[in-house]
Amino acid sequence: MSKKVLILGAGLGGSAVANKLAREFRKEIAKGEVEITILDKNDVNVFQGGFTFIPFGLYTPEDLTMPRKKVISPRVKAVFGRDGEVKSVDLADRKVTVASGRSYSYDYLVIATGCQADVESVPGLSNDFNTFYTSIEDALKLGKLVKTFDKGRIVILTPQMPIPCPGAPGKFTVMLDAYLRYIRGEEVRKNVEIEFLWPIETIGPPAYNQIATKVFEERNINITRNFKLSEVDANNKEVVGADGERIKYDLLITIPPHKGIKAFSDSGIAVEGGWIPVDKYTLQYRGPVGNYDEVYAMGDGSTAGAVKTGIGAHYQSLIVAQNLINELHGNGIKVSYMGELGCPFVGAIYTPSTRGEAHIATWMYDKPLEPFKPTKLGWLIYRMYYYIYWDTELKALM
Numbered sequence: 001m002s003k004k005v006l007i008l009g010a011g012l013g014g015s016a017v018a019n020k021l022a023r024e025f026r027k028e029i030a031k032g033e034v035e036i037t038i039l040d041k042n043d044v045n046v047f048q049g050g051f052t053f054i055p056f057g058l059y060t061p062e063d064l065t066m067p068r069k070k071v072i073s074p075r076v077k078a079v080f081g082r083d084g085e086v087k088s089v090d091l092a093d094r095k096v097t098v099a100s101g102r103s104y105s106y107d108y109l110v111i112a113t114g115c116q117a118d119v120e121s122v123p124g125l126s127n128d129f130n131t132f133y134t135s136i137e138d139a140l141k142l143g144k145l146v147k148t149f150d151k152g153r154i155v156i157l158t159p160q161m162p163i164p165c166p167g168a169p170g171k172f173t174v175m176l177d178a179y180l181r182y183i184r185g186e187e188v189r190k191n192v193e194i195e196f197l198w199p200i201e202t203i204g205p206p207a208y209n210q211i212a213t214k215v216f217e218e219r220n221i222n223i224t225r226n227f228k229l230s231e232v233d234a235n236n237k238e239v240v241g242a243d244g245e246r247i248k249y250d251l252l253i254t255i256p257p258h259k260g261i262k263a264f265s266d267s268g269i270a271v272e273g274g275w276i277p278v279d280k281y282t283l284q285y286r287g288p289v290g291n292y293d294e295v296y297a298m299g300d301g302s303t304a305g306a307v308k309t310g311i312g313a314h315y316q317s318l319i320v321a322q323n324l325i326n327e328l329h330g331n332g333i334k335v336s337y338m339g340e341l342g343c344p345f346v347g348a349i350y351t352p353s354t355r356g357e358a359h360i361a362t363w364m365y366d367k368p369l370e371p372f373k374p375t376k377l378g379w380l381i382y383r384m385y386y387y388i389y390w391d392t393e394l395k396a397l398m
């Protein structure tokens, strides 16, 4: 009997798990002893990390999209569309049902379906929703607004955590300042006020917060921390705080709240917010319907890691894949996820007047982020990363 591994979601984490397993078990797959199947609701991999750069023309849609078939090993059974769109999961029966009505059984299950924006949960937001967070199309639309914005107040609003990559709103804001100042010209920047409304006290870990605060001050970007939102009043172009404070805007850019995938809440296997609960070290399912050692969850859709980032999903995928390899070989070895996470910091972008500066900040459960300075090399690596992502990260080669 062949051993079946079923992976839900062919994004960053799911693709890496599938490719690492396909490499390890090439002989067993050929002999029909191991079967790896990956499901996704669509057939194009979109690199979300690049959305932040799109409004400023630093990447094109072509840079950030790739047919999934090109980045998933042909040894993996890849199913996309209605036959791959997960609708319900029954952990007791080891059964996953998809939109077309078809169902899949498994010996091991990996949940890597990420998370989704929840715009409707913020009163009034859908009446004036501009963002770079949800799709390439939305990021391009925002780019058009930013290109023609000459005067007034831009408010960058993050109503609540968790969001994927909590460093991205800050990175975007630093890029926006540079874009207005050096590409559009100092005159434009002088006429634009940038207000950053942030729902918690710090932007990232203390060392990240320290440098972000300094860069914001230097660039004349106002931060309001611990901002609690009540609603967006689009008619009056105002953001309304929980204490009744009204903040005027001319352009509102919002990072919407996020939640887990509905199929899991509907199946009763998620906790509040739709997140899949896991042991923080083993990444095995520990949830409302019991403990299931053969079920792993990772990345943005799970409770793994302190924050949701692609770098975290990457490290988690290597741990999940290695533990599945050990299980299938029956060698009894276990490896633990030690909380490896990361969030790139951008201090400056490359413009005719400035050199790019960045740092790929990383930390772990027991190893806090150390103070750092963004560098030119960091910027080059960060820019390059978006091109090597397809052939290294998704293939679990780094």
Ligand SMILES: Cc1cc2nc3c(=O)[nH]c(=O)nc-3n(C[C@H](O)[C@H](O)[C@H](O)COP(=O)(O)OP(=O)(O)OC[C@H]3O[C@@H](n4cnc5c(N)ncnc54)[C@H](O)[C@@H]3O)c2cc1C
Pocket (backbone or CB within 6 Å): 008, 009, 010, 011, 012, 013, 014, 039, 040, 041, 042, 047, 048, 049, 050, 051, 052, 084, 085, 086, 087, 112, 113, 114, 115, 132, 133, 134, 164, 165, 168, 261, 263, 298, 299, 300, 301, 308, 309, 310, 311, 312, 313, 342, 343, 344
């Ligand atoms: C604007 C922005 C900027 C970011 N910048 C960075 C950055 O600079 N650095 C960084 O480390 N991280 C960054 N991130 C975060 C990073 O993109 C995510 O952490 C990462 O993609 C999570 O990987 P994942 O595998 O958990 O989920 P994803 O990569 O989102 O993959 C989930 C997959 O599941 C599929 N799926 C969803 N629902 C279903 C369903 N019902 N059935 C079947 N398939 C389904 C989706 O189609 C998708 O392919 C950023 C994110 C955003 C939005």
